[in-house]
Amino acid sequence: MDALGRHIIVEFYGCTSARLNDVIHIxxxxxxxxxEAGATVINSTFHHFSPFGVSGVVVIQESHLAIHTxxxxxxxxxxxxxxxxxxxPWVSFDLMKEVLEATHYSAMEMQRGSLHLLEKAGETPSELQPLADMQPKVKSSRDVWFTEREQNxxxxxxxxxxxxxxxxxxFQKVEVYQTFEFGNMLVLDGCIMCTEKDEYAYHEMIAHVPVLTHPNPKRxxxxxxxxxxVARELLRHEQLEQVVMVEIDALVxxxxxxxxxxxSAALEHPQLDLRIEDGIKYVQNAKDAAFDVVIVDSTDPIGPAAGLFNEAFYRQVYRILSENGILVVQSESPRYNQRIFREIFDCHRQIFGRDQVYCYLAYIPTYPTGMWSFSYASKGSAHPLTxxxxxxxxxxxxxxxxxxxxAGVHRGAFALPTFVSNMLGDNQ
Incomplete structure (x- = not known):
């Protein structure tokens, strides 16, 4: 070969979209x-960008393979x-065409470092080493990333x-990844739902705040x-005589x-009444004053959760709450999801009354900004602090x-940053 390297630039067309969005497959x-091309792999670094796209590079002793989809x-x-x-490199080309399931392509090979244009530097090793001693002792490593993207x-x-x-x-794509920092991680439609390492912050705060402030919670x-x-945390409260959980997606x-x-251990608890059905329909069919505490632990307001973020649903929730019933809802990030955040609190205040709805915060590292909000709506005399x-x-x-x-975290969670209070109109 009259060049130092060979460089093939390829554009693959008509690929299968699912393959192009599967970072592990790629x-x-x-x-x-x-x-298969005979290269020695040193490491690989790949990122998946939610909702679409994969970037990655395989560093080989002989140079690299790189991709963006x-x-x-x-x-x-x-x-x-x-x-x-x-x-x-053409062996790699043939295999990548199969991996991506491309229907057609455009490819160009370039010779890199033409030898007739180059001259070796004067410095050479003073002693020649036996070939066996020059073989690299390479230990390959993998560096694969899941990325959840917001707009910016x-x-x-x-x-x-x-x-x-x-x-x-x-309803959605359900995935579980094994991460290095957070343990196993549940992802729905490209959004992180929970991880083994930090889930307790969300689940403890959404469950214990209402139960520990209700005068006599039973259902x-x-x-x-x-x-x-949430079921795990609620079932810690011995005074609860009935815990019903309604989940629409059996795969979750x-x-x-x-x-x-x-x-998930509590999903097998004998006291849990677990139902695989539409939560909206369940609430519509429930009797008046059927529950003392209702917790809406939903995904973002898209897909199967979209109906859990409207006035008609929450008026039904109000109906099935007992006289001193409490509703708690995850109400998104007040920094990133400001429109939805405001709409949730406006909706709850219209139904429960402005002075009956409170915002509190918890900090979850794997959620956007780490700051997450909850709406606490009281139908009667229950108050989150008194x-x-x-x-x-x-x-x-x-x-x-x-x-x-x-108790200290509970009380502190209701002390809101000024920008959050301003969004809610509490400082007017």
Missing amino acids: EQGMLNAAT WPEYQFASVDLFTCGDIVD TAFSVRHTGDLLYRKNSP ALIIGGGDGG IEASKAHLPSI GLDDEHANAFATTHQLQYYN
Whole structure:
């Protein structure tokens, strides 16, 4: 070969969109394309960008393979660069065409570092080493990332690259990744729902705040919550005689039972009345004053959760709450989802009364901005602060070895940053 390297630039067209959006499939395909071509893999770094797109590079001893995909256009741009004449980049090309299921392509090969234009530097090793001593002692590594993107920001989590669970339900795509920092991570339609390491903050705060401020809670309803975390926390309260959980997506429950055992264990609890059905219809058909506490643990207001964010649904919830009933809802990030955040509180205040609805915050590292809000709506005399018995709350937290909740955190959660109070109109 009369050049230092060979560089193939490829544009793959008509690829399968699902393949182009599958970071694990692409990473494994490119690793195989490198090794089959005779290359020595040093490391791989791949990112998935929610909702669409994968970028990645496989660094080989002989140079690199790189890719970026546009699933929405069924298109991928690929670079295959090898040094020397031992590794054939066209072998990698053939394999990547199969991996991406491309219908057609445009490819161009360039010779990099033409030898007739180059002259070796004068410095050479003073002693020649035996060939065996020059063989690299390479230990390859993988660097695969899941990225959840907002409009102008992104949050990335490194995982093993081996997908634990992926299925498409009639409602959403359900995935579980094994991450290095947060343990197993449940993802729905590209959005992080919970992780083993930080789930307790969300689940403890959405469950214990209403139950520990209700004068006499006996019956609780969970809408959503398929991972089982809210059920786990509610079932710690012995005074609750009935806990009903209504989850629309059986695959969320299946994935959680299989891969999130510390969160989902309560799904097998004999006291839990678990129903796989539409929570909206369940509420519509429930009797008046049927529950003392209703918790809506939903995803963002898209897909199957869209109907959980409108006035008609919450008027039905108001109807099924008992005289002193409490509704708690996850109400999004007040920094990123300001419109939805305001709409939720405006809706609840119209139904429950302005002075009966309160905002509180918790901090979850894997949620956008880390700051997450909850709406606490009281139908009667229950109050989130005056109704709290600090001594009892702290004793409860100690007995159950809670990781986040205690009486001080409970009270502090209702002390809002000024910008949040301003959005709610509380400083007017």
